[in-house]
Amino acid sequence: MRRVRNNFDVSLLAGAAFLGAIVPAQAQTGASDAAAQTAQISDIIVTAQRREERAQDVPIVISAFSPERIRELNITEPQKLYGNVPSLVVGTQGQASRDVQSFSIRGQSTGFLALPSVATYFNEVPLIASISLSLQGGPGQFVDLENVQVLSGPQGTLFGRNTTGGAVLLSAHKPSTDRVEGYVQGSYGNYDLVNIEGALNVPLIEDKLAVRVAGAYYDRTGYTQDIVWDKDRDNQHWYTGRVSILATPTERLSNNLMVYGSKSRNNGAGYINRGFRLGLRRMPGAPDIPGGLVTGGCMVPDPCAAIYNRQTEISQQIGPRKTRNDVDGYSNIDAWGAINTTDLELTDELKLRNIVSYQKLKSEYGNDNDGTPLQAYQTSQSANFPNFPVAGLTDEFGIPAAGYNNEVKLAHPRDHLEQITEELQLQGNMLDNHLTYTVGGFYIDTKPAGLWESAAVQFCSPTNTGNPVTCAGTRGRSGVTNKSKALYGQGTLDFGAFSPALKNLRFTGGYRYTWDTVKGFSASWSPLPNGTVRCSLDNSTSSNPEDCRFDATLKTKAPTWTVGLDYKPVEGLMVYGKVTRGxxxxxxxxxxxxxxxxxxxxxxxxxxEAGFKSDWRVGSVPGRLNVTYFYSDYKNIQRPGSDFNQTTFAGGAKILSATATIQGVEAEASIRPFEGLEIGGTFSHTDADYKKYQFTSLGADRTCLPGGGFAVVPFGGTVDASCIPFQFVTPYIYNIRATAKLPMGEDMGELSYLISYSHFSKQHTSPTGDPSFEPGSTLEPYGLLNMSLDWRNIRQTGLDASLFVTNATNKLYRVANANSYNGLGIFASLYGEPRMYGIKLRYSFGNN
Known part of the structure; x- marks a missing residue:
């Protein structure tokens, strides 16, 4: 902890000295050098406080991306934001599908069966979020956007869904009522990349009615080859479409209706096997057995260990870009929705806004998390996926693929939800614009649109793979409804309203009260040979799976608030501090x-939080430096852990509670040494430490010792896990980038070159295990080099040509770990993208 405070002190002192040196220079030269005024750091208008403002004027940590920057960085999915935003971590977070790209900011992440800690908003509406997989909406979200904004820290007063970590705001391009314009873009690259997208804006009635249509198709071969099924895992295949209609019948009334839809079909994730747990194992609560049991239920000295070791040996032989699955994996996602925003200016000082939406999301997937032909850990095989295994199919090593007679065909998807939201908002200003405020109410109802079904096979002995009795696995049905309603208000007062001496000193205060209700049901069972089922809940048997069902309801309510001060002592410098409850x-x-x-x-x-935002100039050289320090007191952290019922001898899971403190430093800087060249970067250091993290041992858990190290805790004992690394935190992230623009003559256009390097320190991914007890749970550090070369407006034709490459050095790095070594005896990982490159052509029209 002291280390971070010292880092912050050094950063703050260095920043203050730096500003002290450059602010006078700005005053002396800024007005006299006309050439200097042409080179400036670009500004982006953001809506972080639900109204349009310059990002540099908002006392919030904001990373904003213009459409140009989105194209330069080739951001087509959430994962591409990782490394470009301080303290932001993006990944699957150990889940079965690569389509899950969950956000974590400052250590707040989406937990098992939990709502997002960082919500994604599309046109100010939270995207529909699933439960079994932490999806937020479907693919294609980054097509035809006006901007992307990432807000760090709790957003507990102004935004729709309560979050502890932050918000990602996606703003779709609005229709324009004054001109026909649009673009057509095509990309082609390695791994058979084909990407086509475009948009068309058409005014129907001048200054009154316009429509904008946008769409995209994306197809790319996967980079992990399944040699059993002769298929590429980790591929992408999706398409999306969007229609927006803007009506402005009067100068004071406008209505924007946006309807979107997207569909994704791919071959699932390519987990790579890295080992099995061959140590002794016993069922929780059972007495010790001499000799014990090895993973999968084989008694020593049966051949299980040799079979497991051979599978891992083969995985090492074929390398990390090939896998061998017993399930023909897949992932299907369908999402669509309609968002309507109405703005009515009641007076020059008062605006009424209404935002209503309806969305649906359906997802289903099948996967093999152990990455071998053994039937060790598989989930969600659905009848809606047609390519079921063929009996007798083997890989080149002679190991049979699935084709098992205990294959499962489900009639319903894993997640199927519908969501409605309604927000009524009043925005106003008073005291000659010295007081701005927003008050409103928000309602969200997310519920099942149909039955959810699942299937899984776990703890299956390799000698029994495919046996319909011993490897029958489990079946499940469930559904969860989340409802939330809230009233809120927030305002900012500039004390210049009372005295000129207090000009640019502002106070911001906000308050919100939220009422939440969650209802759910679940039924889980294992089929038995006689046609009955064994309930997972209590190990009872029944002829009806509905007898395995349980229901529960949770109602909670809580206030959230924010208070803060910001001050501009000189032009181009804002200092601020605030306290926020999430x-x-x-x-x-x-x-x-x-x-x-x-x-x-x-x-x-x-x-x-405390920090500053600054724009400065030394002679003709403009620059920008933003630095923030944050300290968070985090309580009742939702962490998944194993559970066991000693009365019924049933095993399951529970959500544990932990307490932690998190602090860190975030910085963003850029400089333009001369016209056409901009050098910049970001840096973040996050230090997260558990203060209290205890749970009951199931017999193999390890507790932290006062002097360091760990000790095994017997069944029923108390585990102290406070010394393990914090989950989904990358302590150090930095990015260095340079953009060079070179005019090529009046008729030739402009040449632009971007080079960007991001580095990520190690990241711990297990919720309960220390790194030495959960192999692979700590992802190794790595760096990525990305580049693009753009020739814009070639010969004044509106045509752009781009060359791009990501992971230019072809770095091999892990992005996720199954973290099932102690629970299921499996050590498997997902690897990141290899080198990707291609060419992009874009034709724009009607922009002048």
């Missing part, structure tokens, strides 16, 4: 086996 609702635990763990409580976080 809150994230609790949830329903569909895999509970004890009554008290069927629901889990909300998270709460109090964040303290």
């Amino acid at each position: 809150y994230k609702a609790g949830g329903f635990n569909s895999v509970a086996v004890n009554d008290q763990f069927r629901t889990f409580e909300p998270e709460k976080l109090t964040s303290y």
Whole structure:
């Protein structure tokens, strides 16, 4: 902890000295050098406080991306933001599908069966979020955007869904009522990349009615080859479309209706096997057995260990870009929605806004998390996917693929939800624009649009793979409803309204009260040979799976608030400080086996921030430096852990509670040494430490020792996990980039070159295990080099040509770990993208 404070002190002192040196230079030269005024750091208009403002004028940590920057960085999915935003971590977070690209900011991440800690908003509406997989909406979200904004820290007063970590705002390009314009773009690259997208804006009635249509198709071969199924895993295949209609019948009334839809079909994730746990294992609560049991249920000295070792040996032989699955994996996602925003200016000082939306999301997937032909850990095989295994199929090593007679065909998807939101908002200003405020109410209802079904096979002995009795696995049905309603208000007062001496000293205060209700049901069972089922909840048997069902309801409410001061002592410099309370609702635990763990409580976080934003100039050289220090008190952190019912001898999971403090430094800087060249970068250091993290041992858990190290805790004992690394935090992230623009003559256009390098330190991914006890749970550090070369407006034709490459050095790096070594005996990982490159052509028209 002291280390981070010292880092912050050094950063703050250095920044203050730097500003002290450059601010006078700005005053002396800024007005006299006309040439200097042509070279400036670009500004982006943001809506972080629900109204349009310059990003540099908002006392919030904001990373904003213009359409030009989005294209330069080739940002086509959330994962591409990783490394370009301080403290932001993006990844699958250990889940079965690469389509899951969850955001984590400052250590606040989406937990197992929980709501997002960082919500994604599309046109100010939270995207529909699923439960079993942490999806937020479907693919194609970055097509035809006006900007992308990433807000760090709790957004507990102004934004729709309560979050503890932050918000990602996606703003679709609005129709224009004064001109026909648009673009057509095509990309082609390695791994058979084909990407076509475009947009067309057409005014229907001048200054009154316009429509904008946008769409995209994206197809790319996967970079992990499944040699059993002769298919490429980790591929992408999706398309999306969007129609926006803007009506402005009067100068004071406007209405923007946007309807979108997207569909994704791919071959699933390519997990790579790296080992099995061959040590002794016993069922929780059972007496010790001499000799013990090895993973998968084989008694020593049966050949299980040799089979497991051979599978890992083969994985090492074929390398990390090939896998061998017993399930023909897939991922299907369908999402669509309609968002309507109405703005009515009641007076020059008062605006009424209404934002209403309806969205649906359906996802289903099948995957093999152990990455071998053994039937060790598979989930969600659905009848809606036609390519089921063929009996007798083997790989080049002679190991049979699936084709098992215990294959599962489900009639319903894993997640199927619908969501409505309604927000009524009043924005105003008073005291000659010295007081601005927003008050409103928000309602969201996310519920099942149909039955959710699942299937999984776990703990299957390699000698019994495919046996319909011993490897029958489990089946499940579930559904979860989340409702939330809130009233809120926030205002900013410039004290210059009372005295000229207090001009540019502003106070911001906001308050919100939220009421949440979560309801859920779950039924899980294992089929038995006689046609009955064994309930996972209590190990009872029944002829009807509905007898395995349980229901639960959780109602919670909480206030959230923010207070802050900011001040501009000179032009181009703002200093600020604020305190914010964040809150994230609790949830329903569909895999509970004890009554008290069927629901889990909300998270709460109090964040303290201080920092500055500065624009400066030394002679003709403009620059920008923004630095923030934050300290967070994080309570009731939702962490998944194993559970066991000693009465019914049933195993399941529960959501644990932890307490932590998190602090860190975030910085953004850029400089233009001369016209056409901009050098910049970002830096973040996040230090997260558990203060209290205890749970009951199931017999193999390890506790932290006071002097360091770990000790095994017997069944029923208390585990102290406070010394393990914090989950989904990358302590150090930095990015260095340079953009050079070179005019090529009046008729030739402009040549632009971008080079960007991002570095990520190690990241711990296990919720309960220390790195030495959960192999692979700590992802190794790595760096990525990306480049693009753009020739814009070639010969004044509106045609752009681009060459791009990501991971230019072809770095091999891991992005996720199954973290199932101690639970399921599996060590498997996902690897990041190899070198990707291609060419992009874009034709724009009607922009003049």
